[in-house]
Amino acid sequence: MAKEGASPQQGSLFGEILDWMLAPLLLIWPISVALTWLVAQGIASRPYDRELGEMARSLGQQVASVEAPSRGRDRYALAPEAAALLRVDASDTVFYQVLGLRGELLSGDATLPVPTPDGPIAPWELHFRDDEVGTDGVRVAYLWVAPEGEVAPGRLMLVQVAETLGKRSRLTNEIIKGVILPQFVILPLAVLLVWLALARGISPLNELQRRIRSRESSDLSPIDEQRVPDEVAPLVRAINDLLARLDSSMSRQKHFLADAAHQLKTPLAGLRTQAELVQREIDAGRSSPGELKRSLAQIAKASERAAHMVNQLLAMARAEDVEQALRREPVNLAEIAIDTVRDFVPRALERRIDLGYDGVVPDDSRLCVQGQPVLIGELIRNLVDNALLYTPAGGVVTVRVVEDPFGQVVVLQVEDTGPGIAPAEREKVFQPFYRALGSGVEGSGLGLAIVKEIVQQHDAELMLDDTRVRRAAGGESPDGQGPGARFTVRFKAQVRALEAP
Template sequence: MLVPLLLLWPISIAITYLVAKSIANQPFDRELDDRVQVLAQQVKEISGKVVTRLPNSARDILRADDLDYVYFQVLGPHDEYVDGDRDLPAPVDEEKPPAWTVQFRDDLMRNSEVRVAYTYVDLRKTQSGQEAAGEPRLALVQVGETLDKRAQLANQIIKGVILPELIILPVALALVWFALSRGLSPLVELQQRIRARRPDDLSPIESGQVPEEISPLVRSLNEMLGRLSQSIQMQKRFIADAAHQMKTPLAGMRMQSELALRQTSWDEIHRSLEQLSKSSESATRLVNQLLALARAENQTPNATPLVPLELCELVRNVVQEWVPTSFKQQIDLGFEQPGYPVMVLANPTMLRELINNLVDNALRYTPAAGSVTVRVRADEEARHALLEIEDTGPGIPAADRAHVFERFYRILGSNVEGSGLGLAIVREIAQQHEAEVDIFNSPRSRDPRFPGCLMRVTLDMQQRPAFIEDIG
């Protein structure tokens, strides 16, 4: 946790050294600048010969220094030696800077590091600006000194900065460690409390004893635990209800099989086997619907993303699959669609399951000689796609409409075989598609005994029909 702070310390020392070295160079560079300019003013060309008018006393002053060695050198226009130290290295500039401009560089002199200030003197003119005719004639003037004074000043600056850091940093680390330990102690305590819980303990975490800073975290955890507990309770109820519902067909199958084993007449055996087949079919349908409901409840958009699809084509294909069943039950099964495509965003597999359950439910409750109409259309604003299944059955009483979407709910007095899962599956799939499911009486029914039922599923459309665009 504190390792980054420890890593910053050597970086801080390196930066301090560079800054100290730069600060130490500034006053001594100004002194070198003055020296090289004074020396440059003494360089003249007399009768074609470059000379320096520098008395011995001035030379002694130029070289005077208590700590460092000072070197100087003057070279003529053709790099010929004029005065000073012969072994002072010349600059390696590819292009010479303008005359009278002082430049600085670091170099080596007699195996020692030196700081050198140099400039070029134009022998055609003086520093006052008077210029004589002819080609430029540049003489090199440079003054260098060793770095003892600079190193001494830089070390003093570094000591003045680093020594306080050696005292302050451990104290700062201790304070940071103490503050972090106190600040994180509620989280550590919360971690220990969560680890000590039993796997089946989903009760809310007590938020009264936690600091205000982590109260939002505890509230979010409690909300998640609440949702998780609710989901687990729903799964437990689902398993219990499924086990209870499976008892009836399984008990019937066992009874019919035992009865068939006791029969001696082939006709009686045949009737028992027919009943056994019906019980098996009922159990198979119940298991399939349980699996469909489980898939619908556990469906997530990320697992199976919704895709654009044409609703009319999907519904038409589903209705065609139910035609043989409608013939067998003597029910007129019809399909109506508009003259334009109706595009929706849906999961094809789940939406097909929804349509199958609605058509199956309508065919089961519609008596013989009745009719079931499946209809696809758009609303007046062409913003929603409407899937309608209308039948001429007994309808759903208003008091039961809020409950028919619950698992295993059966309307009292209904003699129709079923599991009570079909509309629960429809509700779950509709919620996955952010769709609405509404129940009405059939507006076309004229028989008070059979008011009929109109199931309407409303989905968002993906695009407006072309003919509506033309009208607009």
Template sequence: MVDVQPALDAELQKLLPPESYDLRPINKGPRSLFGEILDWMLAPLLLLWPMSIAVTYLVAQSIANAPFDRGLENSVLAISQQISETNGHISLTLPMSARQILRADDNDTIYFQVVGQHGQLIAGDKDVPLPHDGDALQVGVVTYRDSRIAGNEVRVAATQIILSPSKNSPPILVQVAETLEKRSQLANEIIKGVILPQFIILPIVVVLVWFGLTRGLAPLNALQNRIRNRRVDDTSPIEERAAPQEIMPLISSFNDVLYQLEDSVQSQKRFIADAAHQLKTPLAGLRMQAELAQRESSPDELQRSLEQIADSSTRATRLVQQLLSLARMENASNLSEKILFDLSQAAEDATKNWLSAAWEKNIDLGFVPPTQAHKIYGNPVMIKELFNNLLDNAIKYTPANGSVTVDVRHSNRPGLLIVEVKDTGPGIPPEERQRVLERFYRVLGSDIEGSGLGLAIVKEIATQHGGKLEILENVYQENPLKYGTCMRVYLPVGRP
């Protein structure tokens, strides 16, 4: 018969491009925990069962050999007692009736043999094999060995006797051999008595194992049903005490995921609510100013309205950017595009970008030149956003003719860098310093326009980079009794 498969494969390779071949094994789907446990329980049982049969057979043979070996020993001793020596002639005086009794066996054939000192046959069957040279025979001690006579397996019992110890006469060999039919029958009966109950017990064991696994995995099925029947918006934790101890870590991990999901959902809800609330005011202002502009007839009044619309749109754009930045920071579980870069260079570039805003308020914006590079692993876009929010807050809250200073240096604690943005503004009271880190919170009595998102964004970026934000006092150099604000960010040193 011609095998056409190779030819078909060759034609298929010509027709299809190499990338169309997918030699990966077919995914057979998820494994069954029930089936895997059942396999691990039944497979050893099924493997050990044949081994137990083999061991039982060996033990049965040992048990069967014991009584028949004693019978052979009695026969050897009986024959030994009938050997005599007369005038140097050795003979076996065994009556015919005794020989008939010795050979009277319906199942097995019995052979006996008496051999003299020179290997001559004195009496019995010449077919009985002699002991090997390595067989250890002792006078008066019966030894056993397995051999074959005429193609049949036999059990041989042998001993040596000395008729005249005083004359130093050589030993005489006496052997009795018997076929193994009765032994095999007895061993088979023993095996049947042991194995047959196992054929009945084994299916019962399989059924009990199946039933036990079903009962043992019932809590998993109940847990599955409880999870499947939960509402889509239900993020409440699963009760751990109702579950078995072995799956409590799984439930605990699942509850941790639910907690994180609940935090994420609540964060999104707060973001949507806060964004809607914060955007409502500037959008309403834009609409009102646009309506006023439509009613203005004077070019000067119209120009003033358009300027207010431009300012309001700028503030709304800044608010939207901050909202999007905050949402992006909160949803970044791990930093993407982390690279090693110089934090001092990022701070210097950000400071230059805010020079024009500082000049408009006549604020002295300065940057402390670093004496060495300050490398960190992080996202440059996020770090840029961090500096922008710190400088925006500092310039916004610092009055005219004030100063803002940016400094990057190593901390006294090894492995940490410090970013400081100091201003000569009104400062933040100690009781307000934690609350200003919350979203949309602004210090009472402040007439500066803002969204209250800047420090929340800075805190989130610092956390995403493994750092933290602290709010301290900045002591005025010219007046130690006056205090401004020092925003200090700790960031870990970058290591390749």
């Protein structure tokens, strides 16, 4: 039993198309049978109606030609030979009736119903109707006759001839059999032809399926669009686009893993070398407490670098996690920035750097950003960490959160007084594992790449420029300090209501 809320399983495309093609055919077939039966009835009735009408008209002419008696009493009667001739029919029973000028029965069957005129009666106008005599259905032809020599206007005789429906029913059945029976052969043949045509039409999809299944798992080359039908070409283009993005993603992952392995190899090799050196010194009995302390310090430094690299790799993985980035909520950017500055104060004091916050107070800010708090915190941490890493002793690092006067964006800035970043390298510093040459700073090269990824996940804008104006030559600011680097991130603002006092 399917779980509630689960989407129904998609069936075969071939079967679905076949159903949609055959369902109208099977629906139209009984309608065709019903229409054929109605048409066959009309076709079968037409010649017999003509024959029946001729009999009624002939009978009327015979009745009208009988001479009127001289004593003023109407006595019209049909000759016995004519009445016997009307009765002659091997298949059906024929009834006739002649009513006089006053509606009295002059000849024929009294059980034959008398018609009710719907309008003015026209002499010698032939009419037809369906009726019953006893339990038998009959077809009746009737007309009103004006006798010859009758001078009183409006005095007419009624002549009716009725016939049971045996011949008509048999002819109708013969017509239906002649039309319907071939359909029992044509319908399965049509179904077979539809099935074969559909199988032939869908064969390119089967060929495309075989081509895709025969590929190696590492083959992400585009599918040839020239060998597929026009209707499937958009699907193939979408698959090729997906393959291209997947190939690009896998290439980035392979490059990232190779770089990560290379970066981790250095601190791990240092750990191993220091451990082996300490082991040899202890074995040789030449180790002293001071040498052991220096070796352990080197081991601690190498392990710290390895741990920092692992943390950065995990942060990069979190930044690339699309599902986590989609789980957004209102975030107070100023509050996270102040908390991050507090966390880095001990490190700034150790390096004799003036680290501070300059901007709006969280309680006074009415603007938030819609984002993922963990990722935004990681973004600010990496910007501050990068600034402290490249700012020399005695320098200044400032974190700033500024509200847009129009309430459209919230601006985050992290600036320092370090050597800055040359304009030619400003695009490269956001690539994973890239470090500017000649800086003499040890780092993982992932911090700014993580920043860029998080910025993209939050649909924000990232800018990099100098903190101070550079001189035309020498690359220093007018006051002799480094030009510094200023990272500016512009988030879309979300207005929040002020809390009641």
